[in-house]
Amino acid sequence: xxxxxxxxxxxxxxxxxxxxxxxxxxxxxxxxxxxxxxxxxxxxxxxxxxxxxxxxxxxxxxxxxxxxxxxxxxxxxxxxxxxxxxxxxxxxxxxxxxxxxxxxxxxxxxxxxxxxxxxxxxxxxxxxxxxxxxxxxxxxxxxxxxxxxxxxxxxxxxxxxxxxxxxxxxxxxxxxxxxxxxxxxxxxxxxxxxxxxxxxxxxxxxxxxxxxxxxxxxxxxxxxxxxxxxxxxxxxxxxxxxxxxxxxxxxxxxxxxxxxxxxxxxxxxxxxxxxxxxxxxxxxxxxxxxxxxxxxxxxxxxxxxxxxxxxxxxxxxxxxxxxxxxxxxxxxxxxxxxxxxxxxxxxxxxxxxxxxxxxxxxxxxxxxxxxxxxxxxxxxxxxxxxxxxxxxxxxxxxxxxxxxxxxxxxxxxxxxxxxxxxxxxxxxxxxxxxxxxxxxxxxxxxxxxxxxxxxxxxxxxxxxxxxxxxxxxxxxxxxxxxxxxxxxxxxxxxxxxxxxxxxxxxxxxxxxxxxxxxxxxxxxxxxxxxxxxxxxxxxxxxxxxx
Numbered sequence: 001x002x003x004x005x006x007x008x009x010x011x012x013x014x015x016x017x018x019x020x021x022x023x024x025x026x027x028x029x030x031x032x033x034x035x036x037x038x039x040x041x042x043x044x045x046x047x048x049x050x051x052x053x054x055x056x057x058x059x060x061x062x063x064x065x066x067x068x069x070x071x072x073x074x075x076x077x078x079x080x081x082x083x084x085x086x087x088x089x090x091x092x093x094x095x096x097x098x099x100x101x102x103x104x105x106x107x108x109x110x111x112x113x114x115x116x117x118x119x120x121x122x123x124x125x126x127x128x129x130x131x132x133x134x135x136x137x138x139x140x141x142x143x144x145x146x147x148x149x150x151x152x153x154x155x156x157x158x159x160x161x162x163x164x165x166x167x168x169x170x171x172x173x174x175x176x177x178x179x180x181x182x183x184x185x186x187x188x189x190x191x192x193x194x195x196x197x198x199x200x201x202x203x204x205x206x207x208x209x210x211x212x213x214x215x216x217x218x219x220x221x222x223x224x225x226x227x228x229x230x231x232x233x234x235x236x237x238x239x240x241x242x243x244x245x246x247x248x249x250x251x252x253x254x255x256x257x258x259x260x261x262x263x264x265x266x267x268x269x270x271x272x273x274x275x276x277x278x279x280x281x282x283x284x285x286x287x288x289x290x291x292x293x294x295x296x297x298x299x300x301x302x303x304x305x306x307x308x309x310x311x312x313x314x315x316x317x318x319x320x321x322x323x324x325x326x327x328x329x330x331x332x333x334x335x336x337x338x339x340x341x342x343x344x345x346x347x348x349x350x351x352x353x354x355x356x357x358x359x360x361x362x363x364x365x366x367x368x369x370x371x372x373x374x375x376x377x378x379x380x381x382x383x384x385x386x387x388x389x390x391x392x393x394x395x396x397x398x399x400x401x402x403x404x405x406x407x408x409x410x411x412x413x414x415x416x417x418x419x420x421x422x423x424x425x426x427x428x429x430x431x432x433x434x435x436x437x438x439x440x441x442x443x444x445x446x447x448x449x450x451x452x453x454x455x456x457x458x459x460x461x462x463x464x465x466x467x468x469x470x471x472x473x474x475x476x477x478x479x480x481x482x483x484x485x486x487x488x489x490x491x492x493x494x495x496x497x498x499x500x501x502x503x504x505x506x507x508x509x510x511x512x513x514x515x516x517x518x519x520x521x522x523x524x525x526x527x528x529x530x531x532x533x534x535x536x537x538x539x540x541x542x543x544x545x546x
Contacts, residue, residue: 023146023205028161030201031139034093035165036172037194038132041100042067043173044187045128048104049121051262051278052111055396059121066122067129074133081134085141086206090218092138093198096131098225099124101191104184105232105239111279112243136162142206182257184240188233195225247279254346258338265346273348275314277339282393283314285352291489293514294455294522296320296389298493299423301505303386307331308377308415310369310403312391313339315353321389322359323509330356331385332364333372340364370402373411383417394427395435395537395544404439404544406536409446413496421495422448428488429454433529436490438536438543443492445536449499452530453522455489455514490526 042063049059081088103124111117136158143154177186199222207215232239244252244264251274254265264276267285275283296317305328307321313334321330334340343349344357356362365372369392377384390412395404402408404426412422426439429452436452443450493500502519537543 020147024143024157026201026205027139027143027146028157030197031135031158031161032165032168033197034096034135034194035162036169037100037190037197038096038128038135039166039169040173040177040190041096041103041128041132041187043170044100044104044183044190045107045121045125047173047178048107048183049117052107052117053121054280063121063125066125067132070126070129071133074130074135075137077130078134078137081138082141084214085138085145086202086209087214087218089135089138089142090198090202091221092131092134093202094195094218094221094225096128096135097191097195097198098228099127099131100194101188101225101229102232103128104187105236108184108243109239112246146205179259184236185233188229188236191229192226195222195229248274248276253348254342256338256342258336260336260338263336263338263342265342265349267348269347273352275349283316283352285348287487287513288316288352290455290513291487292316292320293511294453294489294519295391295423295425295491297504297508297511297514298453298491298502298519299387299389299421300324300508301501301503302419302421303417304505305329306385306417307387307389308385309333309389309391310372310412311335311393312389313343313364314349315340315343315356317389317391318356318362319353321387322354322356322361324505324507326507327361330359330362332362333367333369334364335366335368337366340366370408370411373408373415377411377415380415382414383420384415386417386420388412388416388420388422390422390424392425394425394432395439401537401542401544402539404442404537405542406442406446406538409443409448409494413447416496419495421493421500424492424494426452426490426492429490429526429529430488433531434534435544436526436529437531438534440492441534442536442538442543443494447496448494449497451493451499451502451523452526453491453493453502453519454526455491455518455522456487456525 045063045067046056046060049063050056053059078088078092081092107117107120107124110120139158140154143158173186177190180186181189199218202210203215203218203222210218244255248264248266251266251268252264253267253269254263256263261278262276264279265273266276267273272285273283274281274285297320300321304321304324305326307327307330309317309321309330309332311334312318312332313336315332318330318332321327332340340357343353350357357364365376367376369390390403392403393400395401404424409422416422422443424439424443427435429436440450440452493502502523504514504516504519535541535543
């Protein structure tokens, strides 16, 4: 319901440099631009929160709910500015441009140097929401000073321009700003557009109604905001390099932004190598072999001529598979061609995976694993693979959730041979037992018999800087960081209809860490954490908490 005190026509009519119809059009054009900028700020916060903190569903919910609440608060506060609507709107837009434009820089800085960006995220969500909420009441006052249209028509025009602008901003963010300018420069550019649009409307269209002091104030504030944004844009590359050093240390050798994620390699060309994806440590040369041996070799007990690997674009799981001379073919399904390109061409990473991309038995397909199983996997026919290895990030309320769903495992079961095995990286059982045992319950719901087991390794010196978020297959999964920390890896070995035995094949190659006693201890360690009667996770009802 619209507050009539907001839409009631004011007593005075603005002295315009243009005809009223042109003035009305200019106001609606600025509504369009400001709405587009506002939505870009919202999406920027959601994207950065998901990237820096993780758990995209939770972060999107927090950001959007806080902003909507703050927008309502901003609308109420704007009623106090109606008597000076023009100068009030100009100052609101300048503040919004400054906060929105710098939000990405500040969030990334808090993550890089403080290790925590949640409080900054909450602050920006509330502040930007308040300023966005103040726009419409002030614009409502300004447009009625230009043309005395009925309240209903004014509301309809304003919200039409606002919603269309939001559509344009929502599409521009992923298809224009991110790929062309990146998160930091994209936010700064949006802020510049925002302050120019707001300042131009007030200073030109309503300039005759401003006092000399007000015009001077607005000119000074807008010039300062533009100067700050321009300076930040000039220094953004230096900032990125400094922040990257703070996050990854001084050994950053490769840093690329692919279409999917940021990929960073640290260490010299001769190693030791660390691979980070979106700021999270995924591979450490110091003990990645412990993880990959535990994931791959128990699944290779039995026929293993044809192997499918889902994920694992670094080639390290494929390295372990191809150590068996009787493996005839390995198909790897990887979402990000950029990771595979580095795994093939980077000297340190290619040496670590023993140049598997050059092996004639190995081929890679670039696709989402779920989509691939539904399409090309189904076309390959039932029983196409003796072994399927799921080498994917930890399950959680993220885009990877569907890759740990009952439907996904049902698709995987279709490509398995009659006596085939499926090995799944299921997250740390000691740190996140509910997530781990939900994977087990989901596999059983899909018709698999399951054999859970765990593995550990010492993670010395992972990461740099304070309290890095390490998520994935080769990081300190929730344990203490630094020297002496221990990783906690959980796996589930599954076969259709029966629990497979966890062991090693008679022809197992020589391993660096894995042996029968280690596997037996891993079975006991996983069993100690068992949670019973958990429901399976499905596409329509994901059960993973993060």
